[in-house]
Amino acid sequence: MELLKVSSQSKPKLVAGAIAAVVRTGESVEIQAIGAAAVNQAVKSIAVARGYVVPNGIDLVSYPAFSQLEVDGEEKTSIKFVVERRNPENS
Amino acid sequence: MELLKVSSQSKPKLVAGAIAAVVRTGESVEIQAIGAAAVNQAVKSIAVARGYVVPNGIDLVSYPAFSQLEVDGEEKTSIKFVVERRNPENS
Numbered sequence: 001m002e003l004l005k006v007s008s009q010s011k012p013k014l015v016a017g018a019i020a021a022v023v024r025t026g027e028s029v030e031i032q033a034i035g036a037a038a039v040n041q042a043v044k045s046i047a048v049a050r051g052y053v054v055p056n057g058i059d060l061v062s063y064p065a066f067s068q069l070e071v072d073g074e075e076k077t078s079i080k081f082v083v084e085r086r087n088p089e090n091s
Numbered sequence: 092m093e094l095l096k097v098s099s100q101s102k103p104k105l106v107a108g109a110i111a112a113v114v115r116t117g118e119s120v121e122i123q124a125i126g127a128a129a130v131n132q133a134v135k136s137i138a139v140a141r142g143y144v145v146p147n148g149i150d151l152v153s154y155p156a157f158s159q160l161e162v163d164g165e166e167k168t169s170i171k172f173v174v175e176r177r178n179p180e181n182s
Contacts, residue, residue, distance in 0.1 A: 036131035043130050043170055047155045061152040061177075064138045079134055086152075087178070 001082075002029045006045065008037030015045035019083055020052035023060060028084040034069065039079050046083055059086040092173075093120045097136065099128030106136035110174055111143035114151060119175040125160070130170050137174055150177040 002022045006015055015031075022029040033042040050060050060083055067080040093113045097106055106122075113120040124133040141151050151174055158171040 036127045039131045039134050040127035040170075043134060043155045044157075047157050047170065050154070050156065059154070061154065063141070063150070063152065064134050065141065066135075066138050079131075079138065 004029060004031045006031055006033045006038050006042040008041060010041045012041055012044040012048050016048035016052055019045060019049035023053055023085050024056055028082055031081040032078050034076055034078045042081055061086045095120060095122045097122055097124045097129050097133040099132060101132045103132055103135040103139050107139035107143055110136060110140035114144055114176050115147055119173055122172040123169050125167055125169045133172055152177045
């Protein structure tokens with residue numbers, strides 16, 4: 001699965017473009033964010049990406065989960081979003 | 092649709108309990124958050140709620156979107172999450 005690391009400095013439109021590109025191929029993408037500001041950018045990116053794929057007749061679903069990461073030897077709790085194409089049967 | 096307003100002070104476990112209660116009945120719930128700290132609490136709440144409904148054989152999907160709100164006469168951009176039961180056909 002494609003992994004995108006999002007920080008507080010990430011630009012939602014750019015991240016959204018990357019999400020849309022993966023989801024259009026039918027694959028899932030995992031987005032990793034540590035801290036409130038990064039989580040906020042990740043959520044904005046997913047919201048923007050939904051708009052990007054609407055013309056392709058696609059909607060996106062996201063599944064947030066907690067994930068433990070080691071950053072510089074320190075244990076951190078990140079939020080991991082799995083974003084994938086919404087199955088038409090789900091509508 | 093049930094509306095939950097989440098702030099930076101909201102406790103994810105409490106919000107998760109409210110989400111789980113609604114989703115178990117088969118209804119959708121809308122979560123509204125303004126600002127990065129509130130969005131972070133909302134995402135944590137959804138992640139915790141997924142754990143709450145797993146024993147019921149349910150998984151949750153969330154759809155983030157932007158939403159314009161007027162707060163004290165000021166236009167604010169909030170994040171709105173629609174959370175609903177994942178349809179088994181989507182797995």
